[in-house]
Amino acid sequence: MAEDVVDLCSALLRFDTTNRGRGDSAGEREAAEFVAGHLEDLGITATLLEPAPRRTNVLARVPGEDPSLPALLVQAHLDVVPADPTEWSVPPFSGVERDGYLWGRGAVDMKDMVAMVLAVLGTWSREGRGPRRDVVLAFVADEEDQGVLGARWLVEHHADFFAGCAAAISESGGYSYRFGDRRIYPVATAERGTYHLRLTARGRAGHGSRRNDDNAVVKLIGALGRLAAHRHPVRLSPTVRAFLERTGAALGVEVDLDDVDGTLARLGPVGALAESTVRNSTTPTVLRAGYKVNVIPGTASAEVDVRALPGTAEELMATVDSLIGPDVVREQLEAQPPVQAPIDSPWFDAMAAALRAEDPEAVVVPYCMGGGTDAKAFSALGIDCYGFSPLLLPPGYDYRAMAHGVDERVPVEGLRFGTRVLDRFLSS
Secondary structure, X not given: OOOOHHHHHHHHHOOOOEEXXXXXXXOOHHHHHHHHHXXXXXXXXXXXXXXXXOEEEEEEEEOOOOOOOOEEEEEEEOOEOOOOXXXXXXXXXXXXXXXXXXXXXXXXXXXXXXXXXXXXXXXXHHHOOOOOOOEEEEEEOOOOOOOOOOXXXXXXXXXXXXXXXEEEEEOOOOEOEEEOOEEEEEEEEEEOEEEEEEEEEEOOOEEOOOOOOOOHHHHHHHHHHHHHHOOOOOOOOHHHHHHHHHHHHHHOOOOOOOOHHHHHHHHHHHHHHOOOOOOOEEEEEEEEEOOOOOEEOOEEEXXXXXXXXXXXXXXXXXXXXXXXXXXXXXXXXXXXXXEEOOOOOHHHHHHHHHHHHHOOOEEEEEEEEOOOOXXXXXXXXXXXXXXXXXXXXXXXXXXXXXXXXXXXXXXXXXXXXXXXXXHHHHHO
C-alpha cells in the first residue's frame, strides 16, 4: 500500500478519469476503487455509490474524539478534464516525477488533494492518532461537468450522510502567492454564482442574396455584441472587500475602494486573484445558426456563461434583459447561486493557524473564486464551504495556468507541505 503522498498522487494520476461532459466520460471507477481500498486498509469503512455505470463516488466517515462537535466535510473530485497527449511534454496519465514535480492531468485539479488526505489518514493510522471531531469524506464524480452524477446527486439522494457537517473544505485555496519576499495564502470563502443562458433570435428565413430586415443572425449578433461590450459595475462582496483590505495592509499597498481597478494593478500578480470577482460577467461561448451559406436561417441561438457575485443575481438578469432587447428570448439552462462562507470564523482561523505553523511568514487572506466548484452543491445543505487545498509553490510556478492547462504538474515539496498543513488542521 502506498503511504507517501507523492506515491499516492502518482498512482492517482495514472488513472484516466477524463470527463468530456454530456455523458462522455472514462469514468471514475478505478480511481474510486483505489481510494476505497486504501481507506479499508486503514480500517475506515468506505461506501461506493454509482448513479450511472462507472461514475463512482466514495463516502466514508472518520470518527473524532468528541462526537458532540460539528463534523467537517472534506470533499474532492476524482474526474479530470481532457488532455491532448500531442500537446504535452509527458503522457498526461503517466504520473511521472521529473524536475521536482509530479506531472499529469489532475495534478492540481485535484488529485493532489485526494492524495494529501489519504496520506494524512495513513499517518494517523501509523501513529495511533485521529481527529478531534468527525471527518466526513466525499471523493466524488462529475465535478468537471455539472456534478449531476457526483456532488449534486449525493446531496439530492444521500443528504443524511452529511448530517451534522458544519463546514467543508475542498479545492482552490490555501496555496502560496509571492509578492516580493512575502507569501500570500488565499483561502476561498466565496464563489460567484453560475447561470448558463440560451439566447434565441427568430426572424424570416430567406435567400442569402436578398435583402432581409428580419434576419435572426443579425439580431443575435447585435445582442451578443452589446453583452460582450458591457462593462459591469464594481460590486464588492464582503469576501472581496476583505481580500483587498487585508492583502493591501499586509503588503503595504495602498487600497482605494473607490478605485478598485487601480488597487488591483498595484497588487500585481496577487491582484489577479480578484480581477474576475469585483464584477459580474456575461461571456458568450456557443453559437448556433444556419445550415447553408446562401440560406438566411429563421432561428439563431447562443449560449452565454453568466457569473454573479453574492447578492447581485436579480440585478444582473435585469441588465442582461435590457442589453439583449425585445427581439431575443432568454432561457435559463443552469442556475447555481453564489456561495458565501463566514470570513471571521473558527474554521478560517484554524486554517490560517495551520498554514502559519508550517510557514510562520504566511499571510492568510480570504478570496472569492471567479468560477465554481462542488461547494455550490454542498452549501445547499447549510454547510459553510471553504477552498482549502494547501500547497507551498516555488518562485516562477504559475498555479493558475496548471488547472485545465497543458503540462499540468504539482511541486513535490509543495505536496509534502500541504500534507503537513492538512494534518494540523484536520487533527485540531
